[in-house]
Amino acid sequence: xxxxxxxxxxxxxxxxxxxxxxxxxxxxxxxxxxxxxxxxxxxxxxxxxxxxxxxxxxxxxxxxxxxxxxxxxxxxxxxxxxxxxxxxxxxxxxxxxxxxxxxxxxxxxxxxxxxxxxxxxxxxxxxxxxxxxxxxxxxxxxxxxxxxxxxxxxxxxxxxxxxxxxxxxxxxxxxxxxxxxx
Amino acid sequence: xxxxxxxxxxxxxxxxxxxxxxxxxxxxxxxxxxxxxxxxxxxxxxxxxxxxxxxxxxxxxxxxxxxxxxxxxxxxxxxxxxxxxxxxxxxxxxxxxxxxxxxxxxxxxxxxxxxxxxxxxxxxxxxxxxxxxxxxxxxxxxxxxxxxxxxxxxxxxxxxxxxxxxxxxxxxxxxxxxxxxx
DNA sequence: GCCTCGAACTTTAGCTTCTAAGTGTTCAGG
DNA sequence: CCTGAACACTTAGAAGCTAAAGTTCGAGGC
Numbered sequence: 001x002x003x004x005x006x007x008x009x010x011x012x013x014x015x016x017x018x019x020x021x022x023x024x025x026x027x028x029x030x031x032x033x034x035x036x037x038x039x040x041x042x043x044x045x046x047x048x049x050x051x052x053x054x055x056x057x058x059x060x061x062x063x064x065x066x067x068x069x070x071x072x073x074x075x076x077x078x079x080x081x082x083x084x085x086x087x088x089x090x091x092x093x094x095x096x097x098x099x100x101x102x103x104x105x106x107x108x109x110x111x112x113x114x115x116x117x118x119x120x121x122x123x124x125x126x127x128x129x130x131x132x133x134x135x136x137x138x139x140x141x142x143x144x145x146x147x148x149x150x151x152x153x154x155x156x157x158x159x160x161x162x163x164x165x166x167x168x169x170x171x172x173x174x175x176x177x178x179x180x181x182x
Numbered sequence: 183x184x185x186x187x188x189x190x191x192x193x194x195x196x197x198x199x200x201x202x203x204x205x206x207x208x209x210x211x212x213x214x215x216x217x218x219x220x221x222x223x224x225x226x227x228x229x230x231x232x233x234x235x236x237x238x239x240x241x242x243x244x245x246x247x248x249x250x251x252x253x254x255x256x257x258x259x260x261x262x263x264x265x266x267x268x269x270x271x272x273x274x275x276x277x278x279x280x281x282x283x284x285x286x287x288x289x290x291x292x293x294x295x296x297x298x299x300x301x302x303x304x305x306x307x308x309x310x311x312x313x314x315x316x317x318x319x320x321x322x323x324x325x326x327x328x329x330x331x332x333x334x335x336x337x338x339x340x341x342x343x344x345x346x347x348x349x350x351x352x353x354x355x356x357x358x359x360x361x362x363x364x
Numbered sequence: 365g366c367c368t369c370g371a372a373c374t375t376t377a378g379c380t381t382c383t384a385a386g387t388g389t390t391c392a393g394g
Numbered sequence: 395c396c397t398g399a400a401c402a403c404t405t406a407g408a409a410g411c412t413a414a415a416g417t418t419c420g421a422g423g424c
Contacts, residue, residue: 009267010252012346018252023316027324029335034226034323036342041223043349044216060381070192070200079402085191092382094403116390116401134205141216142209143352147344153211156341160218162329164194167225170325242410261373274411276374298372298419 012036044144051136055129060096061105065130068106068122075122078111082120105129194218226326233318237311242278243287247312250288250304257304264302287311 010018016031052062067085068075077085083093097120100106105126111117122130145153192200198213234244249267250257259267265275279302282288287308293299304312327335 012343015252018254021254022251023313023320026316026320029332029339030320030323030327032339033327033335033342036339036346037219037223038226040342040346040349041219043346043353044220046353047349069204070197072200072203080400088381089383090402091384091404095381114391114401118402131205134208138205138208138212141212144345144349145212145215147348148341150211152341153215155337157211157214157218159330159334159338160215160222161194163326164218164222164225166329167222167229167326171225171228262371270410271412272373273375273413277410296372296420300373 012039044140047140048137051133051140054136055132057103057105057129057133061100061103062130062133064096064100065105065122065126065133068120069127069130075127076119079118079120100126194221226322229322230319233315233322236318237314239285239287239311239315243282243285244312244315246278246282247287247304247308247315250302251309251312257309258301261300261302282308 012032012035015035016028019031020026020028048062049059052059057065063086064082067082068077071077079093079097080090082097083090086093097106097108101108104123107121107123109119109121111119148156194214194217197217198210201213202208202210230244231241234241239247245268246264249264250259253259261275261279262272264279265272268275279288279290283290286305289303289305291301291303293301330338
């Protein structure tokens with residue numbers, strides 16, 4: 001029947017052929033780009049997931065570490081800010097922070113100037129975990145792009161940025177949900 | 183503090199600047215590409231999620247519909263095949279099929295030639311749902327790529343395919359999990 | 365022809381993670 | 395001093411998953 005590759009998953013070419021077979025007026029060029037984007041991203045997420053597992057943290061942990069590190073020194077944020085940034089409810093954030101405090105990745109303290117607020121702060125151990133994850137990620141990313149020469153990288157970066165600008169302008173509300181990992 | 187854009191989310195440029203500030207020996211070119219890929223994909227998933235919601239189906243439903251349609255006429259698969267294809271356990275598949283049968287998207291019958299097996303088959307309604315979703319998706323995809331001229335599209339498709347080939351060769355096991363939506 | 369083994373799906377139990385709603389605490393203003 | 399708003403936490407419940415046991419059926423030995 002064609003793609004008897006064991007149901008594991010068809011190749012990109014097989015999949016596009018199937019789309020064309022089942023749906024009229026499909027631009028194969030567009031479909032190739034969109035499907036390649038989706039598949040690339042899935043593979044990236046698999047790779048990142050393996051790395052974080054190897055470091056003994058969850059992907060959820062990693063997202064929080066990332067938000068804190070990128071906020072800059074002194075690496076502090078309130079739970080609601082984190083929740084907004086990651087696109088989940090404050091209640092869910094409370095649980096995540098519980099876990100991460102137990103793992104020693106962050107501390108949770110009351111803000112002494114406004115005792116309603118709570119400050120989540122990265123620990124040195126948490127910062128080191130993030131750095132390790134980044135070291136692994138950059139190795140993977142370098143491997144991924146190793147076939148591209150500098151010109152191709154520049155062009156690819158420019159084109160993707162243009163696409164992103166268009167979609168972010170058209171869709172100002174991020175929405176959260178649906179995996180982040182950027 | 184720089185990105186006082188309300189915590190909603192930093193721009194790509196701000197985010198890369200933050201990465202460079204916090205991590206040494208980072209190639210901004212690589213990081214730009216990788217982060218743009220991740221953000222693009224998130225936006226695509228948000229868009230697809232809205233479309234499926236508008237059609238009254240879940241993303242999980244859509245994945246199953248897609249697998250069935252792409253398998254070709256007569257749009258039949260066994261639960262274990264579907265489970266393998268979508269990367270989840272047979273038990274989880276049973277529940278998904280329950281839902282979808284109740285929604286009239288698929289039927290579930292015993293295979294009369296081998297009564298151990300079960301055949302999940304797309305209903306006309308299910309097929310029509312998929313077609314509607316595809317119509318919406320192609321509109322979105324056309325909008326997304328509208329700024330690219332034909333040469334750029336061809337180049338982008340080729341480059342992404344090259345990246346995909348590399349990562350799929352290096353990582354033969356898909357692993358499943360972590361959102362598909364391709 | 366019977367019996368046992370294995371395959372395919374379902375069922376059950378339990379876990380994880382989320383949301384929604386309600387509670388307690390703190391600060392600001394009248 | 396009292397009220398209202400803001401913030402985080404707690405509790406209850408829903409959704410979705412996995413693992414493991416259970417059921418049904420077909421295949422092959424004897």
